Amino acid sequence: xxxxxxxxxxxxxxxxxxxxxxxxxxxxxxxxxxxxxxxxxxxxxxxxxxxxxxxxxxxxxxxxxxxxxxxxxxxxxxxxxxxxxxxxxxxxxxxxxxxxxxxxxxxxxxxxxxxxxxxxxxxxxxxxxxxxxxxxxxxxxxxxxxxxxxxxxxxxxxxxxxxxxxxxxxxxxxxxxxxxxxxxxxxxxxxxxxxxxxxxxxxxxxxxxxxxxxxx
Amino acid sequence: xxxxxxxxxxxxxxxxxxxxxxxxxxxxxxxxxxxxxxxxxxxxxxxxxxxxxxxxxxxxxxxxxxxxxxxxxxxxxxxxxxxxxxxxxxxxxxxxxxxxxxxxxxxxxxxxxxxxxxxxxxxxxxxxxxxxxxxxxxxxxxxxxxxxxxxxxxxxxxxxxxxxxxxxxxxxxxxxxxxxxxxxxxxxxxxxxxxxxxxxxxxxxxxxxxxxxxxxxxxxxxxxxxxxxxxxxxxxxxxxxx
Numbered sequence: 116x117x118x119x120x121x122x123x124x125x126x127x128x129x130x131x132x133x134x135x136x137x138x139x140x141x142x143x144x145x146x147x148x149x150x151x152x153x154x155x156x157x158x159x160x161x162x163x164x165x166x167x168x169x170x171x172x173x174x175x176x177x178x179x180x181x182x183x184x185x186x187x188x189x190x191x192x193x194x195x196x197x198x199x200x201x202x203x204x205x206x207x208x209x210x211x212x213x214x215x216x217x218x219x220x221x222x223x224x225x226x227x228x229x230x231x232x233x234x235x236x237x238x239x240x241x242x243x244x245x246x247x248x249x250x251x252x253x254x255x256x257x258x259x260x261x262x263x264x265x266x267x268x269x270x271x272x273x274x275x276x277x278x279x280x281x282x283x284x285x286x287x288x289x290x291x292x293x294x295x296x297x298x299x300x301x302x303x304x305x306x307x308x309x310x311x312x313x314x315x316x317x318x319x320x321x322x323x324x325x326x327x328x329x330x331x
Numbered sequence: 332x333x334x335x336x337x338x339x340x341x342x343x344x345x346x347x348x349x350x351x352x353x354x355x356x357x358x359x360x361x362x363x364x365x366x367x368x369x370x371x372x373x374x375x376x377x378x379x380x381x382x383x384x385x386x387x388x389x390x391x392x393x394x395x396x397x398x399x400x401x402x403x404x405x406x407x408x409x410x411x412x413x414x415x416x417x418x419x420x421x422x423x424x425x426x427x428x429x430x431x432x433x434x435x436x437x438x439x440x441x442x443x444x445x446x447x448x449x450x451x452x453x454x455x456x457x458x459x460x461x462x463x464x465x466x467x468x469x470x471x472x473x474x475x476x477x478x479x480x481x482x483x484x485x486x487x488x489x490x491x492x493x494x495x496x497x498x499x500x501x502x503x504x505x506x507x508x509x510x511x512x513x514x515x516x517x518x519x520x521x522x523x524x525x526x527x528x529x530x531x532x533x534x535x536x537x538x539x540x541x542x543x544x545x546x547x548x549x550x551x552x553x554x555x556x557x558x559x560x561x562x563x564x565x566x567x568x569x570x571x572x573x
Contacts, residue, residue, distance in 0.1 A: 187384050230420035233383060238434035238486065239409030241400065248433060 119295050127303065131287035132308055138273045138283055139312075140203045143266055146212025153217045155246065158224070168217065175214035181275050183207040188279040204276035212269050219265060223258040224250060264320035267313045274309075282307060296306060334394060334521055335380060342375055349375050350386065351545040359489070362522045364532035364553065367542035368568060373525040376542070377492050380523065381405070381412045394489065401461045401572040409438070413483030417495040419475045421467040421482070427454065431482045434463060439486070446485075453481035455562035457511050473504030477511055484515075491515065493524040509535075529572060533557045541565045 120194035159169040175183065187204035198206070227250060235245040277286035292298045335357040343352035349372045357363055365456040378384040382398050382405040394411055398404070431450035435441045439450070439532060454460045457477035467475055476496055482489060493512070497505045509521050509528065513535050516522055526532060532539050533548045536553040543564045548557065560566045 131455055228418070230416055230418055230421070231422065234414075234416065234420035234422070236383065236405060237381060237412070237414040238482070239406045239438040240434065241406060244437055248437065249422055253422075256424075 119291065121300075124291055124295065124301060126284060127282065127287055127291060127326075128301075128304055128308060131282065131284045132312075133272070134281075134283040135273050135285075135309075136312070138201075138204055138208065138276060138281070139266070139270045142208030142212050142269050142273065145205060145209035145215075146216055146269065147262075149209055149213035150216035153213060154220050154224070156223065157217065158246065159242065168174075169276050172214045172217055175210045176218070179227065180207065180211050180272055181278060183210055184275055184279050200279045200281040201275065203279055204273070204281045208269065208272055211272060212265075215265060215268070216262065219261050220254065220258050223254045223261070227253055260320050260323040260327060263316055263323060267320075270312050270316075277327065332341075332359075332395075333357060333392075335523070336377075336392045337380070337389070338391070339389035340376075340379060340386050342372070342379060342384065342386045349545055350379070352389065353545075353547055355540065355547060355550075357490075357521065357523065358518050359521050361538060362516045362536045363524070363538045363540060364536040365523065365525045365540045365542060365547075366527070366529070366532060366568070371542040372545045373542050374494055375522065377414075377494050377525050381414055381492055382408050383414075383427070386559075406438075409434075410486065411487060411489040412492060413488035413490070414492045415476070415479050415483055415494065415496045415501050419467070419472070419479045421475055421478055422528060423467055426464050426466055427459065427478050430467065430478060431485050434482070435485050448484050450481070453484045454478070456484065456514075457481045458507075471504060472500045473507045476500065476508045480508075480511055480515075486538070490521040490523060493522065493526070495525050495527070497528060527572065529557065529569075541568065543568075 132196040153168050153171065156164040159165070184203060187207040188198060188200060191198045191203065231249055232245060233247050239247065253256070273283060274285040275290065276283055280286070284305055288301050292301045296300060333356045335355070337353050338481075339353040340353040341348070350437055353372075353376060355376075365376065367373050375384055379386045380393070380398065382400045385400045392521075393408060396407075398408060421427075422433070425433065428447070428450050431453055432443070432446040435449055436443060451460060451463065454463060456481055458472040459474060459477055462470060462474065462478070462500065467478065470478065479496075491534065497508050500508065508552070509531050512522065512524075512531070517536050524536075533553050538550065539553045539556045540550040541548050541556070541560075541562075541564075549562050551563050556565075557569070560569055
C-alpha cells in the first residue's frame, strides 16, 4: 500500500483544484452567455419567447442540480449521445447558472425606470439599440455585485460533478480519503480550498456593492 | 392640411374605457393645451398619438400616415414626433451632450461631428450650452427638462408632445422651461401639451382642449375659452385650478 504524506495529499488536492476552477469558469462563461440570450428573449414583447424563458427558469431552478447532472450524463447516454463526465458537468452547470442569472438580471433590469424604455422608443431607437446603449450599460452597474456573488454558488456547485465521476477537488478528496482513511484531515483541506476560492469572490462582491451604492 | 388627426379614437385598459371617441384635428404651427382633471384621459391621448399606447377603435394619422404601436411604425413616427416627459427620462449614464447626440447618431446615422454640432446648437437654444459635458444628475430639474427638450429637438420633429413637463419641477424652475416652450411656439413649432399651467395655455397656446370623462368636452381658441367657458364642467374645473 502506498503511503501518502501530507505533502502528497495537498499536492493532489491542489492539482485537482485546477479542474474545479476550470469547470467553474466554463460553467460561468457558458451560463452568462446563455443567460444573456435568455434575458434578451425575456425582454421582447413576444409572449411565446417570454413563456419559454419562464419555463426554462422554473425547470432548472425547481429541480436539484444533481438530478440535472444525472440526466445529462446517464440520460443522454441512454438516448444514444455519448457524453463525457466533463461535457455533462459543463452542460448541466450551464443550465443551472443561466437559470439563476436570468432571474438575478431580471431584477436588475426591472429596477430601471420604465421611462428609459419609453424615451428610447420615442427617440426612434430599436429594441436592440435600446438594450445596447441604454439598458445594458445601466443594468451592468447594478448586476455586477450579485453576479459575482452568485459565482460562489457555481464553484460550490461543481462539487456535484464528482458524483458523475468527474475528477475535481471533491472527487480527489474522496479518493484520498479512501486511500488514507483520514477523513477529517482530507475533507478539512478540501473545505479550506473551496473557502479560499469563494471568500475572495464574496469580498469582491461586497466591495462592488458598496462602490455602486456610494456612486448612486 | 392637418398635421395630427384623431377620428373617433377609443381606448380601453381592460374593462376601463379611457378614451370614448376622441375627434381632434391639429394643424401645423398650432399650440394645443389639453387640460382636465387627472384620470380624464389627457396623458393617454397624448401617448396614443406617438404610439406609446395602443388604441382599440378609430384612427389616428400623423402627417397623413396612420399611427400604430408596431415597432417599425413607431420608429418612423419618432422621426417626426418628439416627446417630453414629466420625469425628464434623461439617460443618467451619459453626459448631457451624449444624451442629445445619441439618437441623431444611431437613428439618423449622422456623423459624430454633425451630431455634435446639432447637439451644441440645440443646447444653446435651451440656454445650456455650457452643460455639454455635465451628467444629468448634476443639473437642476429645470435644467434637466431643458436638456430633454434639446434631445427631442435634435431629431428635428414636426410636432412636440409635452406630458405635464413642469409638474415635477419646483415652482421657481417652471418659468425657465415654459420660456423655452414659448420660444419654440414663436418659431412655429407645433406643440401639444398636457398641462396645468393655465396662464401659459392662455397666453402662449392657440387652442385649449378640455377633456372630461374620456371625451373632448369643450374646445376652442385659448383666450376665448378660458375667459368664457361654456360647460359647467369646465367652469368647475377652472374654479378648482385657479
